[in-house]
Amino acid sequence: MSIDVKENMKKNKALQIIDVREPSEFSSGHIPGAINIPLGQLTSRYKEIDPNRETAVVCLSGGRSSRACEFLQSVGYNQLHNVMGGMSSWDGPVER
Numbered sequence: 562m563s564i565d566v567k568e569n570m571k572k573n574k575a576l577q578i579i580d581v582r583e584p585s586e587f588s589s590g591h592i593p594g595a596i597n598i599p600l601g602q603l604t605s606r607y608k609e610i611d612p613n614r615e616t617a618v619v620c621l622s623g624g625r626s627s628r629a630c631e632f633l634q635s636v637g638y639n640q641l642h643n644v645m646g647g648m649s650s651w652d653g654p655v656e657r
C-alpha cells in the first residue's frame with residue numbers, strides 16, 4: 562500500500578486525502594485539500610470518508626496512517642493507500 566500522492570493528485574482528482582495527525586500538527590502544514598480526522602477519532606468519524614473513492618492516508622511518518630489503514634480495511638474500505646514516509650518526507654505543496 563504505497564502511493565505517489567503527487568502523481569495521483571495530478572491524474573486522479575477524485576483522490577481523497579485523510580490526515581490522521583492531531584489538529585495542531587495538521588494546522589502546521591498539510592497536503593492541500595486533506596481532511597483531518599485524528600487517529601483517535603477515526604472509529605467514530607470514519608463514515609466521513611467516501612468508500613467509493615481512492616483514499617490516501619497520511620500522518621507524520623507513516624505509523625499512525627498504517628494503523629488507520631488497517632482499521633479502515635477492517636470496516637470494509639479497500640481503495641486505501643498509506644502515504645509512505647508521511648509528511649516528514651512530503652516535498653509537495655503544503656497548505657496551512
Ligand SMILES: O=S(=O)([O-])[S-]
Pocket residue numbers: 620621622623624625626647
Ligand atoms: O505519525 S507517526 O505515527 O508515524 S510518528
